[in-house]
Ligand code: SF4
């Protein structure tokens with residue numbers, strides 16, 4: 001059997017118009033929300049229609065997408081890095097019929113320009129063993145409520161939203177304008193009958209960022225200093241005999257102000273805005289309301305092209321908390337290794 005063949009060569013799967021103009025594009029325009037036009041030096045154009053997807057797709061849905069691409073795009077489509085579907089149209093006459101077909105099938109078209117595009121998210125309760133919340137559920141609940149921002153381009157800048165269901169932060173929560181992050185709030189419970197057979201104890205001890213775990217060599221297990229534990233769940237990742245999930249105490253934290261691009265300001269990490277909101281399936285109303293509130297306050301106050309983090313840095317964090325009505329608590333104050341760098345070492349601050 002042949003192995004290590006790698007992925008198929010992507011150049012065998014791009015539309016002929018892209019093959020011909022590869023690396024020779026002159027400019028692009030957003031014709032309307034979700035519709036892009038790229039024009040090459042040759043004068044040829046490619047029209048791209050971006051449609052939202054729930055990321056988790058059945059094979060039936062993938063076949064339906066392929067049918068659409070066969071009818072309007074000579075069989076060509078792609079997925080974006082935020083899991084949107086892009087239908088690649090070479091024949092301009094097929095653009096409007098494609099949009100009508102997508103509208104008939106209720107595929108939302110948008111996610112371009114100053115919009116809220118798809119939410120980068122993770123596995124949640126669908127497939128992972130370490131989540132503190134679900135992924136697909138909160139994403140659906142939130143996108144239902146902020147759908148208008150996907151299909152329009154009315155925000156000051158684009159607002160990237162990401163969700164990760166545990167502190168492993170798979171995806172982009174650490175660098176998003178608004179990040180939704182599952183958190184635990186209880187100490188893991190080592191099962192002393194299983195730890196000796198299931199876990200490598202030195203690795204488990206070394207997995208703890210606060211040094212809360214000690215080896216109990218006599219009993220071939222571990223002990224946890226509850227005072228030092230901040231419920232990251234890393235020990236459970238390496239030692240399945242230390243379960244941490246707790247339906248009554250697990251929930252969601254909200255982070256803001258991250259960005260990846262270098263436009264105007266350097267990339268930023270997201271910072272804690274709301275330490276805890278409950279898991280409230282299936283619609284997570286507290287989380288949806290909190291995110292909508294942040295978006296609305298940002299949209300009302302930010303300048304054109306100003307990302308969430310740039311807006312907060314301009315107005316100051318005190319003002320961010322007072323404008324959004326989010327309470328500032330002791331949980332917001334960093335107490336990890338590099339914490340002092342995050343403290344204010346200046347007399348400059350706004351009273352409210
Ligand atoms: S963020 Fe955590 S729970 Fe979610 S998929 Fe990644 S490892 Fe699993």
Ligand code: SF4
Pocket residue numbers: 187188207208209210211212213224228229230231232233234235236244
């Ligand atoms: S949950 Fe995190 S902080 Fe607590 S004991 Fe495990 S690794 Fe350490």
